[in-house]
Amino acid sequence: MNPIASLANQALLGTDRRLPDWPALEGPIGLVLGRIPRDSTEKAVLQTAGVLATCRLAGTLPEKVGENPPPSPEETTPEDPRVDLLSAILADGPERLQAEAFRRVAAHGRHLPHRLLPKALDCGRRCTALRPSLLAVLGKTGEWLAEKNTAWAFAAHRVDSESDNIAVWEHGSLDQRLVYVTALRLHDPGKARDLLIEAMKSEGAKERCAFLEALSTGLSPADEDLLEATLNDKSKEARQMAGRLLSTIPGSRYSQRMTDIIAPLLKTEKKLLRGTVVSLDAPLSYDPAWKANLIEEAKPKGLGLGERAWWLFQIVRFVPLSWWETQTGMTPAECLRWAQKLDWKDALLQGWAEAQAVQRRVEWAEAFLDTPLPSNGPLSIFDLLETLPPPLREVHFLKLLVDHQATSFATSTLVDRFLKGLPFDGPSLTPATASKVVKLLKQRIHSGELRHDWPLRQSLVEFACLLPRESFDDFARGWDLSKEELQPFAEAVSRIGIVLDQRAQLDS
Amino acid sequence: MLTAEQILALSPDEASAKAAKGLLTPAKWPTLGRDEVSIWGECQGSGSKPYQVIIDTGGPTFKCSCPSRKFPCKHGLALYLLLAQKASAFSGTIPPPWVGEWLSARLDRAEKKVEKAARSEVKPADPEASAKREAKRLDRMLGGALDLERWMADLIRHGIADLPSKPPSFWREAAARLVDAQAGGLGLLVRELESCAASGEGWHERTLLQMGRAQLLIEAMQGLDALPEPLRHDVRSSAGWPLEKEEALSSGERVNDVWLVLGISHDENDRLWERRVWLRGRDSGRAALLLEFSHGGRRFDRVFLPGACFQSTLCFFPSASPLRALLAVDPVEEKSSISSNSLHTWDEAFAPLAEALSKQPFYQRLPLKLDHAVPVLRQNRWLVRDEEGREAPLRINDDDGWQLLALSGGRPLNLFGEWHGDYLRPLSAWCGNTVNPSWTEVIHAA
Numbered sequence: 001m002n003p004i005a006s007l008a009n010q011a012l013l014g015t016d017r018r019l020p021d022w023p024a025l026e027g028p029i030g031l032v033l034g035r036i037p038r039d040s041t042e043k044a045v046l047q048t049a050g051v052l053a054t055c056r057l058a059g060t061l062p063e064k065v066g067e068n069p070p071p072s073p074e075e076t077t078p079e080d081p082r083v084d085l086l087s088a089i090l091a092d093g094p095e096r097l098q099a100e101a102f103r104r105v106a107a108h109g110r111h112l113p114h115r116l117l118p119k120a121l122d123c124g125r126r127c128t129a130l131r132p133s134l135l136a137v138l139g140k141t142g143e144w145l146a147e148k149n150t151a152w153a154f155a156a157h158r159v160d161s162e163s164d165n166i167a168v169w170e171h172g173s174l175d176q177r178l179v180y181v182t183a184l185r186l187h188d189p190g191k192a193r194d195l196l197i198e199a200m201k202s203e204g205a206k207e208r209c210a211f212l213e214a215l216s217t218g219l220s221p222a223d224e225d226l227l228e229a230t231l232n233d234k235s236k237e238a239r240q241m242a243g244r245l246l247s248t249i250p251g252s253r254y255s256q257r258m259t260d261i262i263a264p265l266l267k268t269e270k271k272l273l274r275g276t277v278v279s280l281d282a283p284l285s286y287d288p289a290w291k292a293n294l295i296e297e298a299k300p301k302g303l304g305l306g307e308r309a310w311w312l313f314q315i316v317r318f319v320p321l322s323w324w325e326t327q328t329g330m331t332p333a334e335c336l337r338w339a340q341k342l343d344w345k346d347a348l349l350q351g352w353a354e355a356q357a358v359q360r361r362v363e364w365a366e367a368f369l370d371t372p373l374p375s376n377g378p379l380s381i382f383d384l385l386e387t388l389p390p391p392l393r394e395v396h397f398l399k400l401l402v403d404h405q406a407t408s409f410a411t412s413t414l415v416d417r418f419l420k421g422l423p424f425d426g427p428s429l430t431p432a433t434a435s436k437v438v439k440l441l442k443q444r445i446h447s448g449e450l451r452h453d454w455p456l457r458q459s460l461v462e463f464a465c466l467l468p469r470e471s472f473d474d475f476a477r478g479w480d481l482s483k484e485e486l487q488p489f490a491e492a493v494s495r496i497g498i499v500l501d502q503r504a505q506l507d508s
Numbered sequence: 509m510l511t512a513e514q515i516l517a518l519s520p521d522e523a524s525a526k527a528a529k530g531l532l533t534p535a536k537w538p539t540l541g542r543d544e545v546s547i548w549g550e551c552q553g554s555g556s557k558p559y560q561v562i563i564d565t566g567g568p569t570f571k572c573s574c575p576s577r578k579f580p581c582k583h584g585l586a587l588y589l590l591l592a593q594k595a596s597a598f599s600g601t602i603p604p605p606w607v608g609e610w611l612s613a614r615l616d617r618a619e620k621k622v623e624k625a626a627r628s629e630v631k632p633a634d635p636e637a638s639a640k641r642e643a644k645r646l647d648r649m650l651g652g653a654l655d656l657e658r659w660m661a662d663l664i665r666h667g668i669a670d671l672p673s674k675p676p677s678f679w680r681e682a683a684a685r686l687v688d689a690q691a692g693g694l695g696l697l698v699r700e701l702e703s704c705a706a707s708g709e710g711w712h713e714r715t716l717l718q719m720g721r722a723q724l725l726i727e728a729m730q731g732l733d734a735l736p737e738p739l740r741h742d743v744r745s746s747a748g749w750p751l752e753k754e755e756a757l758s759s760g761e762r763v764n765d766v767w768l769v770l771g772i773s774h775d776e777n778d779r780l781w782e783r784r785v786w787l788r789g790r791d792s793g794r795a796a797l798l799l800e801f802s803h804g805g806r807r808f809d810r811v812f813l814p815g816a817c818f819q820s821t822l823c824f825f826p827s828a829s830p831l832r833a834l835l836a837v838d839p840v841e842e843k844s845s846i847s848s849n850s851l852h853t854w855d856e857a858f859a860p861l862a863e864a865l866s867k868q869p870f871y872q873r874l875p876l877k878l879d880h881a882v883p884v885l886r887q888n889r890w891l892v893r894d895e896e897g898r899e900a901p902l903r904i905n906d907d908d909g910w911q912l913l914a915l916s917g918g919r920p921l922n923l924f925g926e927w928h929g930d931y932l933r934p935l936s937a938w939c940g941n942t943v944n945p946s947w948t949e950v951i952h953a954a
Contacts, residue, residue, distance in 0.1 A: 008713040014667025042661035047727070049720025056717070057929055058865040062854050062900035068893065069884055071918030084512045084592065092529065114917060115946060118910035141917040148885055149910070481535060481552075494533040501594060 004052050007045065015041045023048065029055055072144035079139075080110040085505050088498075090119045095127050096465035097499055099424035102133035104506045111139030121145070121152040129424050131155070169195060174207060178214055185217040192218075197226055205235035212241045219245060224252050231294065243294045244358045247318040257293055258318045265312070266327055278328050282308035282344050283315075294318070309347035316351025321361050324352075332367040360387045369396050381407060386421040393421070394433045401440055411444065412456035419462050434471040437463075442478065448485035457492040464499045469507070472500045510568070514813060515588045517948070518568075520578045520805045524585060531586035534597040541600020542591065548600070548607045549587045561587045562607050564614070566841050567811055571610050579807045645690055646732070649747055652689025653726040656682075656698070660719050668715060671705040686748075693748030697722045700872070707930075714930060725870055739828040739868070746870040751825055753834055760823040761830060765789035766842050767796065767820060769812050770875065771924045771935030774951045779804055785812045786875045786924070786935070787822075787833075795860070795875050796822050796833040806951070810839075814936040815944045817842040829867035831874075852880040852895040861927060873926040873933075881923035881937075883912045892923060892932060901931040908934075908950055915939055915946050 003023030010020040019041060025033060029051065036047045080086065089101045102120075105112060112120055117138065124134040131154055138146065138155055146155035168180045184192040196211050203211065212230065215223055223245070230242035231254070246254035265281050286297045290311075299310035324335055339348045356364045365387035381400065385393050397418045404411060429437070441460070444450050467475055479493045480486060486493070510518075519525040531551060534540065538558060539550040545565060550558040553574065561583045562571040568588070570580035591598060603611075659682060663671070679702040686695035697718070704715040728735065728743045735743065741751065751759075767787040775782045783806070785798040800808050818839035824830035851857045857878045864874055882893040883902070890902040890909045902925075904912070915921065915937065925934035936945040 004713055004717065008716045011664060011716045012667055012669040012712050014665055014669075016665050017667065040661070042664040043657070043723070045664050046657075046660055046720055046723035049716045050722075050724035051720070053717035053720045054724065054865065054869045058862040058869075060854070060858050060861070060900075060927075062894070062898040064897050065886065065891070065893075065899045068882065068897060069886075069918060071916075088512055088593075114914045115911055117914040118907065141914065144917065145910070145914050148913070477535070479535065491530045494530050494536070497533040497535070498529075498593075 004049075004056065007049060007052070011045065011049075015045060020045055023052070072141040075111060075139050075141065077109055077111045077139060079113050080105045080108065080137075081113075082505070083113045083115065085502060086113060086116055087119070089502055090116055090123060092495075093499065093502065094462045094465055095123070095130055096419070096424055096462055097502065098123055098127075099130050099133045100465065100503065101506055102130070102137050103425065106133070106136040110137070112137050112142065114139075114141050117142045117145050121149070121155055124155060125151050128154075133424065174210060178210055181211070182214050182217050185214065189218045189220065190222065193223060193226060200226070200230070205238060208233065208235060208238045209241055212238060212245065216245060219249060221249055221252065224249060224254075228253065231292065239294055243318050247320060247355065248359050250320070254293070255318065255320050255323075258315060259320070259323050261290065261293070261295075262315050262319050262323075263327075268328070276329075278330075278338065280312075280342055280344055280348065282312040282347065284308070286311060305347055305350075309344055312344055313347040313351045316348055317354035319351075319355065321352065321355050321359050321364055332361070332364045333370065336367050336371045356387070357383060362388055362392070366392065366396070369399075381409075382417040382421060385418065390422070390426055391430065393418075394429050398433050398436055398440075401437060410453050410455070411441070411450055412453050412459045415459040415463055416455065419459070419466065422466070428468040429466055429471075431468050431470040434467050435474060438467070438471055438475045442475075445489055446480060446483065446485060451485055451488055454488075457489060460489070460492050461495045461499055464496045465503070467500070469504070472504060476500045509565070510588065510592065510813070511944070512589055512592045514944070515585060515592060517951070518580060518811055519585055520580070520807055524578050524580075524582050527582035528585035528589055531582060532590055532593060534590070534594065537587075537590065537597070539600060539604070540587075540590070540598045541603065542598045543601060543603060546603060546607060546611065547587060547591055547598070548603060549590070549598075551583045551586065553583075559583050560606050562610050563588055564611065569614075569811070571614075578805065645749065646729075646744075648689050649691040649694075649749065650729055652686045652691040653694060653729045653747065655689070656686060656694055656722065657726050660723065663719070668705075668712060671701075671715060672711060674705070676702075691748045693746050694722065694725070695748065696872075697725070721870070728870075736828070738826050738830075741826040742828055742868045742870055745825070745827075745832075750832075756825045756834055757823050757836060760825055760834070762821050762823050762836055763789060763792055763794060763796075763833075764821040765792045765794070765819075766817055766844070767822065767839075769814050769816050769818075770877065771814050771926075771945075771948070772812060773926060773933065773935050773949065774806060776952075781806050783808055784926070786926075788875075789822075790817070795831060796824070797831050797875070798835065799832055810835075813944075814948050815938075815942075817844060827868055829864040829871075831864070831868075831871070850879045851877055854878070854894045854896070854898050854900065857894070858927075873928050875924070876927040876932060877922070877924045879922045880920040882918065882920050883909070883916050883923075884918075885909065885913060892934070895920070903928065903931045903933045905950070905952065908947075912937060912947055921946070 003025060007020060007023060010018060022038075022044075023033065024030065032051050033048055036044050036051070038044045086101055086105070089097055093101070098120075102112075120134055120138075121142070124131050135155060143156065146152040168176050172180065181192050181195060184195070193215070196215060199211055200208055208230075212227075215226070227242045227246050227249075231239055231246075233239050233242065243254065246252045247258070249255070261283075265283065267279050267281070269277050269279070271277050286295075288297075291297070295311060295314045297311075299305065299307055303310060305313060321332070324330070325332065328335065328338070330338060335352075336349075339345050339352070342348060352364070353368070356368060365384040368384050369381060385396060385400075388396060397414070400407060400409075400414055401411070404414060407414075409417075428434070441463075450456055464475060476497045479489070481490055481493065516525050516528075519528065536552050537549045538552060539548070541548050547563040547565060549561050551561055552558045559572055559574040561573075563569070563584060564571075570584035572581050572583045574581055574583055576582070679698055683695040683698040686692065686698065701715060701718050701722075704718050705711055707714055725743065725746055728739075729747055732740055732743060745751070750756075767789055770786045770788055772786070773784045775784075781802045781804075783798075783800045783802070785800075787796040787798065788794065789796065798812075802808055819842050820839040821836040822833040823836040825832045825834075857876055861874045861876060865871060878892065878894060880895040884891045884893050884899060886899075890904050891899040892902050893899045902909070912921075912934065916939070922938040923932075923934050924936045925932045933949075935949045937947040939946045
């Protein structure tokens with residue numbers, strides 16, 4: 001044992017209990033130690049320690065521990081030189097701006113500056129939506145670094161071997177299994193289905209529902225048999241999920257059965273002077289055979305519909321929306337107007353709303369946005385917005401913003417929900433819409449009417465990430481900061497200026 | 509010109525940095541201008557009259573007419589950040605009168621200071637009275653030292669096994685007794701013992717060695733008169749009574765050189781901030797330390813940037829192995845960078861430390877540079893590896909550690925830091941031949 005360790009071990013016990021074995025050392029150190037008087041044992045221990053401490057300090061030589069861990073592979077792309085800009089964006093920028101920055105770096109064929117990698121990986125850890133753009137600019141060093149920190153596992157081992165993955169499916173948590181099987185659906189939907197069929201046999205109700213939901217990725221007629229079988233599932237939730245999915249598969253046996261049920265209830269008559277009149281009736285009685293198709297006889301307590309309306313609603317929600325267009329020859333907007341005049345309008349509109357929530361048809365979404373929606377229904381204006389392709393979506397967003405009184409949503413909620421529905425890599429607003437929105441927001445803020453909409457200060461900064469180049473100046477300038485009404489927005493205006501500036505710099 | 513990151517590092521606290529970022533809109537700045545030596549701007553605050561902000565880029569030195577006691581204040585930081593971010597907004601090129609006034613007033617003050625220093629040098633001291641005062645204080649300090657010796661001997665007698673479980677008050681009281689005896693340096697050693705005892709595996713070795721070093725200092729105090737002159741100063745200042753700055757300036761050795769700022773460390777202890785600026789002379793090859801204290805916040809007169817060079821005369825505190833120094837004249841920024849000697853192995857890197865310790869064994873931390881340093885993460889411990897594959901522990905927080913690892917990519921970089929006996933506290937790192945370090949330690953309050 002080295003003399004320091006042995007002296008320290010003895011010090012643990014104390015000299016009262018045991019006298020120390022004095023270290024015997026050769027050479028000059030031994031000479032110095034030999035001159036230490038031993039009349040006070042404690043003092044001699046301290047002095048010996050002092051000599052050894054000083055000598056050890058002066059003669060420090062760290063030890064060889066092990067192999068040099070392999071360095072990161074050489075980069076194959078150049079490093080982006082805009083360290084300050086990217087660093088500021090990673091430190092304070094909204095996530096949407098961070099995603100844009102990553103895409104710009106990738107567009108130049110570069111990787112992130114190495115010093116920013118830990119920060120960038122932390123951003124990716126917190127925000128999954130950032131990950132696709134981040135992974136493209138990590139470079140070799142970023143991947144190498146991510147492997148060393150479990151918190152960054154999402155960026156490491158990106159090309160997993162098949163066996164690793166299947167281990168996740170077999171032993172992972174429900175979340176991990178869902179991630180795995182959803183990813184597999186994109187590459188090999190058949191194989192994913194086989195795994196799900198196996199799992200459905202043994203898993204609990206909660207898991208079965210989650211797995212069914214995973215099936216909605218890459219859903220195709222090939223999934224019909226599995227879903228048909230699930231219509232008999234023990235769990236009501238799972239049965240409903242299967243019905244919803246089947247109603248979105250074109251020409252599925254299930255939607256065929258549903259249209260067979262609804263067809264006799266819809267009547268088209270040619271009437272003198274009034275042209276074609278389309279009418280809808282509710283079922284007169286319950287057919288026990290419907291039960292297999294998820295139509296229940298007894299209506300839930302407290303439902304605002306009558307018995308017959310309840311049966312009608314349950315049929316309508318699983319009928320493909322396109323069926324109504326072909327049968328009546330009306331557009332979705334015309335359908336909605338027609339429905340308003342019917343005796344069964346509540347059941348029909350609610351059924352359609354549920355159908356739209358699952359089937360997500362653009363024309364129906366637009367039509368619904370122009371119609372007052374049943375409150376507490378399955379459709380919110382934001383769900384409808386998300387159904388629309390971006391150019392249509394922004395037009396309706398602008399409309400909502402203009403008549404914000406009508407929806408009773410705060411401006412910040414409208415802006416936030418609109419932003420939230422847009423993927424990070426989507427297009428900017430068109431210049432025409434952008435300039436109208438900017439004008440509207442500025443005018444309302446200057447008038448003071450948004451003074452108490454606190455979250456808006458944050459939303460505005462994120463909104464700046466969605467503007468096209470043409471609107472940058474418009475949004476950054478012209479804020480009259482000397483006005484009392486603008487004081488709550490002073491910091492937001494400053495941040496807007498920074499964000500737009502950074503976006504301009506990213507472009508150049 | 510500084511980068512945004514360097515500017516933010518000058519901020520006295522997090523709040524100032526955040527507030528400065530909120531001022532980065534040109535709309536708030538009715539006036540913005542710059543020339544070769546200064547940056548100026550007027551910032552619209554809550555009052556009617558805008559604040560006048562000036563930065564002398566040479567230091568840099570900040571001046572602002574706002575009432576904030578922070579230094580630099582958010583306006584100064586914002587002005588510099590704005591320049592780094594949006595130089596095009598700085599349209600002014602001719603300094604307005606208030607800029608010129610401040611710059612020349614500053615020059616006047618500097619001259620007066622020199623005059624005052626010159627006057628104070630001739631002030632005659634009463635040698636007899638001061639010798640008496642000195643003897644009295646040394647006596648008190650020695651009393652405290654002997655008290656510490658008994659306290660440690662007691663611990664050795666009864667065994668040190670239970671030290672890690674001692675309450676903080678145990679250490680605080682022992683240290684306070686030494687502060688009362690005007691031997692604050694010994695008090696710090698006691699606090700150091702506390703952290704040794706709490707340092708995990710191997711703590712008993714580290715604690716015993718640290719006690720041993722304290723013992724040597726106590727004995728040096730007892731035999732102070734027998735020691736050679738420069739070492740006497742070391743013992744005195746290690747025990748907690750360094751020379752006053754004026755004394756050091758009048759008696760210390762002066763070295764004129766171009767000084768490279770290798771690294772800067774900040775430590776906070778009970779709201780007292782210590783800043784250590786580590787320098788190396790281009791021609792003399794001398795290591796130097798500028799040590800300053802600031803109570804309450806990080807407010808220091810002068811700004812130093814790692815990697816920067818300046819020309820100045822340093823005045824070293826007397827010591828058997830001089831290290832701590834003062835600026836004897838105002839530094840002048842030097843553009844040239846200094847190429848450094850290359851120390852690739854621990855053997856080479858430790859040689860200057862061994863040399864210094866052989867003359868002055870009481871140093872608790874010494875500057876260390878390793879030019880072939882590979883940061884390594886092994887079983888959640890941060891280490892640094894030399895060319896021969898020897899690894900020494902790093903004292904570094906995780907965020908800093910990851911950044912260092914990312915910068916190196918597992919390849920060697922140039923590392924500078926403080927050697928604390930058992931570990932290296934890295935302060936700055938360079939990848940490649942840049943003037944500015946690629947990494948510097950992030951400042952943390954205790």
